Each structure stands twice: as C-alpha cells, then as structure tokens.
Amino acid sequence: MPGVVQALQALQALQAEILIPGPATNGEALVLAAPISFWGGIDPFTAAVIDARHPDRGRNIAGKVLALPGTIGSSSASAVLLELVRTGLAPAAIILHEPDAILLLGLIVAREMGWQTPMALKLDRVVQSRLTGQITIDAQGRITPARPDTPPA
Amino acid sequence: MTSLSDEERLIAAGTDGSAMAMRIVAESARLLGAPRLLPVASAHIDGALYHGDAGTLFAEELVRLGARTAIRATLNVGALDLMGCSKSRLTGSDRDMAKRLMLAYEAMGCERTWTCAPYQAGHRPTLGTDVAWGESNAVAFCNSVLGARTNRYGDYLDIACAITGRAPDCGLHRPENRRATVVFDVAAIDPVWLASDWAWPVLGTLFGRELGTAIGVVSGVAGPVSEDRLKAFGAAAASAGGVGLFHIVGITPEAPDLATATGGADAGPLTGTIMVTPAMIRAAQAGLSTAAGATRIDAVAIGSPHLSLEELESVSQLLSGRTARVPIYACTGRHVVREADRTGLRKALERLNVIIVADTCVVVTPILPAIDGVLMTNSGKFAHYAPGNTGYGVVYGSMADCLESAVTGRPVMAESGVI
Secondary structure (H helix, E strand, O other): OHHHHHHHHHHHOEEOEEEEOOOOEEEEEEEOOOOEOHHHHEOOOOOEEOOOOOOOOOOEOOOOEEEEOOEOOOOOHHHHHHHHHHOOOOOOEEEEOOOOHHHHHHHHHHHHOOOOOOEEEEOOHHHHOOOOOEEEEOOOOEEEEOOOOOOOO | OOOOOHHHHHHHOOOOHHHHHHHHHHHHHHHHOOOOEEEOOEEEEOOOOOOOHHHHHHHHHHHHOOOOOOOEEEEOOOOOOOOOOOOOOOOHHHHHHHHHHHHHHHHOOOEOOOOOOHHHOOOOOOOOOEOEEOOHHHHHHHHHHHOOEOOEOOOOHHHHHHHHOEEEOOHHHOHHHOOOOEEEEOOOOOHHHHOOOOHHHHHHHHHHHHHOOOOEEEEOOOOOOOHHHHHHHHHHHHHHHOOOOEEEOOOOOOOOOHHHHOOOOOOOOOOEEEEOOHHHHHHHHHHHOOOOOOOOOOEEEEEEEEEOHHHHHHHHHHHOOOOOOOOEEEEEOHHHHHHHHHHOHHHHHHHOOEEEEEOOOOOOOOOOOOOOOEEEEOOHHHHHHHHHHHOOEEEEOOHHHHHHHHHHOOOOOOOOOOO
C-alpha cells in the first residue's frame, strides 16, 4: 500500500528554515531534553555529552539529527563544533530553536576550510519534540521519517 | 537580510584571506539579523587559545592565503607561557599545535600582548568607538568602563573582524540596546564592605547570577571605585551570568545618573529592581567555594583577569618577605612582567614561592600539579572555572587571606568572612 505510506509521510513532513545549507542527509533523531553549551558540554574528541548536569549526559551526537531546544552561549562553542566536523564526528544535521551565531560559526568556518559540512535548520522547540527514530532531511529543509529502505548516513 | 556595500561584496568574491574573512563576517551578520556591517577601530582576539587542531589549521589557512589584520588587534591568552616564567604540562602534538596556533596569529599582525586585560596593557578604545573584542571580561570592561561598543566576538569571528575591519551592526553596537533595564540597588549594603577589594568579585558574581545577559545598573555605590575593582566585578559578572555590559551610577561613563543609564523618559519601562541584602551577598560568596570546609590548601591562584602591576606589588607588600609554604600562581601579562623584571620584583617574588604565569593562566592550560587538590583564590572567575577545568576544589577569600593561607598552608579567613 505505497499510497498510504506516502500519505502518512506527507502528514508527518515538517518544513524547517535553512540556516546553513548542506546536502540532503538522514540519521537517527536525538532531541536533547535541555539546552546545552557545546564548550564544556560536548567532548570535542568523542562527540559525547559530558556536561555533568545535563539530562542527556552520556549520549553521543555524532551522525545524529541533533535537535537543540536551546543553546547556552560560549565563545568557544564554534571551536568544539569545528573540531567535530574536522574529525567526522559532527551531527548529520543540527536543528535549532533559534539561530546561535556563535555555534554556527563552526559550520561557516568548516565550509570555508572545504570540509564536508552538515546543514543547520531552524525549527520550533515544541515541534522538535515530535522528531523520533530515523529521519530524512532533503536539501530544501523538508524533514520526513526515513523510508525503510534508506540506509543510515 | 544583510546588505553589503559594493566594496564589501567585491572583497567577499575574492579568493584570498580577506575574502574568506569577509564571507565569515557577512554570514555571521546574516545569522545575527544585522542589516549591514559597520567599521570597527580595533579588535581583541580570543581565538589563539588551543581547543583542538581545527583552530590551528584555520589560522594557518588564513596565513597561507595572505590574511593580515587591517586594524589594531591585541591577543588574549594562549595555552603556553612564551615568556618562560611558568611551564604548561601540555606535551607532544597538543603542545606543537598550541604553539603553531599562537605563531599563526602573530604572523597575521596581531600584537603579542597575550593578556586577558588588554585595557591595562595600553589598548583603550575611547567612549562610543565601535570595536570587535573577545574574552568575556575584556568585553565587559570595554563596554562598561571604557564605554566603547562591542558584542562578544568569539573564536574565528574575532580574527575575521580584525582582517576586514568590519563587524555585524547589531546588539551592543547600537545605542538603544545599551540602556539598563534592571536596577541593582546596593544602598542597604555596608559601605565599609563595599570599599574593600574582595567585595567586588562577590558583588559581580551576584550581579551575574541575577542579571544573566540583561543589562543592569548598580545604584547606591558612594565614592570612587578603582579600575582593578571594576575589572574584578566585570569578570565575575561575565563568568557567572554572561554580562557584556553593566553600568554603575556615578562611576561608569554611560551612567552619570540613574535616569541616563536607564535611557530617560523616552525609554521603555524597567523590568525590575533588585534590592541587594547582606544575605544575598553571603549566599553569593558561599557559592564561590566548593571546598569551604578544607583544612589545608595546596596552592593559591590569583590574577584572573591578569594582575596589574599595582596588584603584583601588593602581593610583595602582603607577604613582606615571608616564604609561602604552598605555591602562589600569579597570572599576569608580559606588560607587567617587563616592569617587574626591571625593578627586580619578579625575582623577589619567585624567592618567596610565587610562580609568575605570563601569557596564559592556570584555568586554560594544565599548569597546576595534577593532584586532587584544594586551590584558594580571590578571583570570582577562577572560582567559577577551576573546579571544572583543573579538578581542584576551591576556597574563595580576599587577596590578603589568600596570601596568609599560602604562608601557613591552611585556609585563613581573617577578613573574608565578615559582612
């Protein structure tokens, strides 16, 4: 019943605003339960959440479609994200409630360095909470549940 | 949408280092919602502190592409003490990459200041000047005490602004965003306490916790406040809450009176008044210590922000020839070290177990011995970052109490407990 599946997917599709463009991607959704500071909150060498007070401590953001309900500004957040991009441990995509220019600077610089850069999208934190399981994002920022035959990124 | 001038567009379309820097500034402006770029007169660069190889490769790419700073640019601390006063335990590749990072920034024409207190090393933009500064304490001092205008420019954007001489026109560059919306009233606090050095990091910590990133004006302070005290206040406020601009009625240049600081009759309403009580002060002070019950200390660290020459001289006066039982790490800039070398102060202090730390500091690079120790400090900023970054427990006290404690090896709280 492919028609039914497509109809369901259409119902669940979300259109996000593109903050930093990038190639289409897919991955497992990881919606953080609380705002995070990348500096001091994410290990730049392993991509693990290391903030001792964060509810998602121990999860790993590498390769995930990472949804952030909020970010806590640190001047060095961009450095952590840039290091993750360089070593291939960046999220598959980053979804923000509102733009964080300091964090996204890590992606802007990564692109200037010619490194493969994940896209960044803007999506309300209430809507973010609906993201679950494997999801696909096309280059226009349309978010859908991944089709069963889509291999992980 | 950010609109660029013809000249800016032309530069961004190029292939050299200036082009890369202009694209980074323009993209940041777009994300910040800035309508345009504005010229900036100077920069203070925080990007030369090693956080991983990516930062080094970026800086070296800019050098390879011929990037040079277009405006005065001073350097914040790096991960290594290039003056050789102290030794970081960074080794191997990390040490090499940290050194290459520092040299790349020097190669782009940045001044070798290597201090988090550039405003005490001769870099003092004047009232109303737009600049692009990084390092949270320097940003707070620059906006609040000098009255120059800057947002907080973090890693990579700081050097891009220095190369292009441009910054996104938004935030604290715009006068309408600089007015205080909250009054922080200290009239109920003992003026004798307010006239002590150690009051100011505590007050700054409370201010930062209460204000977050909102702009506040302190009222009820009588008499002049020294620059070193304003430095300590701003650093504590910035690390405790993200404060980038504060006003103090009668002290800071944009607050000759309360009405001016809050924007006058035409401004929007105040969002609140905080009446500071002695109990709030005691709670803020208690929160700075994580090892309050310690019966011994392993080290003392002072100098965040970097010590001024006057502060370093006061160390000598307070020790008055007594050798410390535990090492005193005194962090400062080379602008102070040069003077201290000239007068013999550095050698005299080193004989008393004071370790001068230049170009860097003990919470950004591993200088303290790797032990499960207790650190005593008079700095609100060290107190905030030392537990996470060094693993040491912290006891907070005044400069005099820190030095007495270093002499005896036990926490001495002669003056720090009283309000």
